[in-house]
């Protein structure tokens with residue numbers, strides 16, 4: 001997989017994007033209701049409107065979008081071919097912007113239905129993705145995740161052509177994130193990094209991304225949550241999240257993400273919150289099969305104890321995960337989120353059906369194992 005995006009990063013890096021806007025006739029600007037009103041985003045929209053004759057603003061992408069949300073958004077967009085799609089938002093907005101970069105590229109044979117059926121288009125419009133959470137790393141992955149309400153689950157539309165031309169990591173755009181969102185989306189990035197690092201399809205390229213991302217994340221997540229105005233911690237978290245996405249692009253997540261899909265699809269629990277609940281129990285389950293990798297990750301913690309042996313380090317990492325989720329004040333039981341024990345058979349079945357990710361778990365997983373992990377959450 002090639003990641004050929006040009007990355008712009010740093011404070012005020014989008015203040016002048018005239019080089020990107022020059023000669024463009026139709027720009028599609030995709031965002032959501034919480035983000036469109038931020039002063040820095042208003043300034044960006046004004047800059048685009050000044051440089052480009054036709055700018056269509058789609059500012060109503062919902063959190064955790066479904067296929068029907070994308071169909072509704074598409075119906076608001078005239079048939080004109082778009083020159084540039086700009087997505088500014090969390091993973092929800094970025095995934096929709098990535099899909100629109102395929103669906104507004106002027107090829108009428110590419111439709112939402114054909115993408116859902118697995119078509120791999122070869123064309124898209126130029127794209128710029130600007131994450132406002134840190135995060136999904138969507139700006140570095142070939143995936144767009146949609147909820148499918150009829151099936152009470154989520155699916156991933158995956159095609160490398162969706163990788164953007166430009167990514168901007170702009171710390172001041174993430175300072176307005178409420179602390180609970182900074183915490184849960186940060187745990188999502190952590191799951192991407194540690195799952196890709198311990199996946200059956202991990203390789204030296206994805207390991208490299210995972211190790212850099214984990215080091216940045218361990219050193220900055222709690223500061224970025226506690227001190228939203230700390231631009232250095234916020235930029236480091238954007239990079240950690242980006243590296244998580246890059247690790248996904250070259251490897252793949254496994255147990256946490258497979259088990260979190262039904263929690264998002266059926267109970268509409270936000271993606272990062274579902275992952276936060278699952279992180280420590282899932283990692284405890286795979287620990288025996290990933291001791292060396294866990295020990296390497298442990299060594300990246302700022303206060304790692306170098307005298308521990310490999311097994312002790314692996315154990316200490318799982319304890320760190322448990323305590324981190326508590327310190328970040330994220331829920332750690334399913335009851336807190338309205339899921340009852342009698343839903344277990346449904347959850348187990350749905351998680352096992354996420355074969356795309358279950359095949360990456362570094363140890364065999366049975367239905368009983370999945371049930372036992374869910375049971376620890378009640």
Ligand SMILES: NC(=O)c1ccc[n+]([C@@H]2O[C@H](COP(=O)([O-])OP(=O)(O)OC[C@H]3O[C@@H](n4cnc5c(N)ncnc54)[C@H](O)[C@@H]3O)[C@@H](O)[C@H]2O)c1
Pocket residue numbers: 032033034035062063064065089090091092093095132133134135136137138141142143144145146154173174175176177178181185188245248271272
């Ligand atoms: N494409 C991928 O590779 C990938 C990977 C993981 C998850 N996802 C998907 O991404 C989606 C979740 O994305 P997310 O976790 O980034 O959350 P999100 O985009 O749904 O945003 C969560 C909430 O935070 C608000 N928000 C975001 N940034 C803000 C800011 N700077 N200030 C104030 N409010 C802000 C949003 O408006 C929203 O209400 C899910 O649909 C998930 O399945 C995609």
Ligand SMILES: [Fe+2]
Pocket residue numbers: 136188191192257271
């Ligand atoms: Fe994720």
